[in-house]
Amino acid sequence: GNSVTQMEGPVTLSEEAFLTINCTYTATGYPSLFWYVQYPGEGLQLLLKATKADDKGSNKGFEATYRKETTSFHLEKGSVQVSDSAVYFCALSSGNTPLVFGKGTRLSVIA
Amino acid sequence: DAMVIQNPRYQVTQFGKPVTLSCSQTLNHNVMYWYQQKSSQAPKLLFHYYDKDFNNEADTPDNFQSRRPNTSFCFLDIRSPGLGDAAMYLCATSRGRGRETQYFGPGTRLLVL
Numbered sequence: 001g002n003s004v005t006q007m008e009g010p011v012t013l014s015e016e017a018f019l020t021i022n023c024t025y026t027a028t029g030y031p032s033l034f035w036y037v038q039y040p041g042e043g044l045q046l047l048l049k050a051t052k053a054d055d056k057g058s059n060k061g062f063e064a065t066y067r068k069e070t071t072s073f074h075l076e077k078g079s080v081q082v083s084d085s086a087v088y089f090c091a092l093s094s095g096n097t098p099l100v101f102g103k104g105t106r107l108s109v110i111a
Numbered sequence: 112d113a114m115v116i117q118n119p120r121y122q123v124t125q126f127g128k129p130v131t132l133s134c135s136q137t138l139n140h141n142v143m144y145w146y147q148q149k150s151s152q153a154p155k156l157l158f159h160y161y162d163k164d165f166n167n168e169a170d171t172p173d174n175f176q177s178r179r180p181n182t183s184f185c186f187l188d189i190r191s192p193g194l195g196d197a198a199m200y201l202c203a204t205s206r207g208r209g210r211e212t213q214y215f216g217p218g219t220r221l222l223v224l
Contacts, residue, residue: 030210031210032210032211032212034212036215041220042217042218043115043117043201043215043216043217043218044154044201044203044215045215046212046213046214046215049212051210089153089154093209093210093211093213094209094210095209095210096208096209097209098144098156098159098208099156099213101153101154102153103152103153104151104152104153106151
């Protein structure tokens, strides 16, 4: 079956540090890959997505590249801000199956 | 802006007292989903509607029901809430199933006293 594994948190970084949150997946067929962000007390917001191998999704300074050879979709940002503090979920969808989420990674950025 | 709206944002109910959460969308999407999310966990899919076709997840308790009277609205009914049902409930929509992007509402936080 489909599954997503992402690095356990929490991750604590200083402002302007480089961020990487690892995400790997197992899927049948050709999944679409997503990163969602959840700020405290709110719903999930789509951060970025990629639908085929070698696609790079980007938004608000965050990037992730769909790597089929390593079945990965790692999230990166060159310089984090306090406002980036949130929980980040990696997810995939494939065929007609619903979204499969990773367990989430809590990021705290301190000034 | 097109969006997914959930009301209320916070709901308090009593143990065993039925409660209904609502979701509406202006995206004109075919699929609507309900998720349960407990603290520090990933959302758990309860069920979804593809148009009028209802799809229940195998492990969703019978205590949870849903209605979709039209394309824009979907309701989550909890017939007899227990303390374990306290959670954030998220509604989401997508244009189709499969590899489509899901768009989430802000959620309703349910407290059971």
